[in-house]
Amino acid sequence: MINTISLFSGSGGLDLGLLKTKKFKIILANDFDKSACESYSHNIGKHIVHGDIKELTNLPKAELIVGGPPCQGFSTANPNRAFEDPRNWLFKEYCRIISEVSPKVFLMENVSGILTLENGKVFNIIKKEFQNLGYTLYESLLNAKYYEVPQSRNRVILVGVRNDINVKYEFPSPISNPPLFGRFITVGDAILNFSFKKDDPNHSISKLTELNLKRIKHIPEGGSMKDCPQELQNNSDLKRSMRRLDSRKPSYTIVHNNCDHYYHPKENRRITIREMALLQTYPSDYVFKGSKSDQSKQVGNSVPINLGFHLGLSLNDLFEKIQKQKVSKRKLIEV
Secondary structure (H helix, E strand, O other): OOOEEEEEOOOOHHHHHHOOOOEEEEEEEEEOOOHHHHHHHOOOOOEEEEOHHHHOOOOOOOEEEEOOOOOOOOOOOOOOOOOOOHHHHHHHHHHHHHHHOOHHHHHEEHHHHHOHHHHHHHHHHHHHHHHOOOEEEEEEEEEEEHOOOEEEOOEEEEEEEEEOOOOOOOOOOOOOOOOEEEEOOHHHEEEEEEEEOOOOOOOOOOOOHHHHHHHHOOOOOOOHHOOHHHHHHHOOOOOOOOEOOOOOOOOOOOOOOOOHHHOOOOOOOOHHHHHHHHHHHOOOOOOOOHHHHHHHHHHHHOOOOHHHHHHHHEEEEEHHHHHHHHHHHHHHHHH
């Protein structure tokens, strides 16, 4: 088992993906969000520490460190993203912990907006910090829909391999890439034929206002408020407001704010937290804690579990190569 420290863990999407491979052991996790930690503790394990990462000290030895700093400041969905946003600098704490633990490998994930923030200056600063710690970097922009996730979701993945380890990392190959091979998993695959439990605490259907009920009746699958009669429209972004999912395609990127963004492909209602979680490939028995807004934030901030799983398989391949290299060196010394 590969001992792993998880930072900015949230409700554990990436961790669940790693654990699904049965190759990793999460020995410590950390997050500042109390509700997310409650969800993590309830579903995954008591090894999560709720608190400020700046106060995380006396860390155990680990071969792998994973996680991503809060991404609100980086997101292309945030028009006011700022170079000075303090949330964009929490990666320095990530660097501090890597420096103290000196893992063989680390993985940092973030939203695609990080690549273009300040014309790429922020991402270059981040990479320089890691290189100065003694790591060779591998970067890629992966879309979750290619990795058994019913959702189009781009994530920047940055993997660092310690310089004294002469082994190259390879990102996972797509599982499906139509029309070349396979098919994408769709919204319909994920939620239309799912058997929801009556007592599921995360499958509470919200009532619509009379106005929104009138609007949604005009919106076809894959449509939005732009499809409503003009007298029913408002001053919001008509292409992003009241988007009805298309059962024949992967969903839009799931983000926090369930109330405004996503509507059921067939029924005249918003999708539930459970349905959001299924689009993120969470296990159907995962229970999200906190208010509905807390739950939406946890789901929206997650790395899809199946994307984490395929990243985990590729990381395990890397560690197997590292182990073979270690054995080969030992044999040479013995000779």
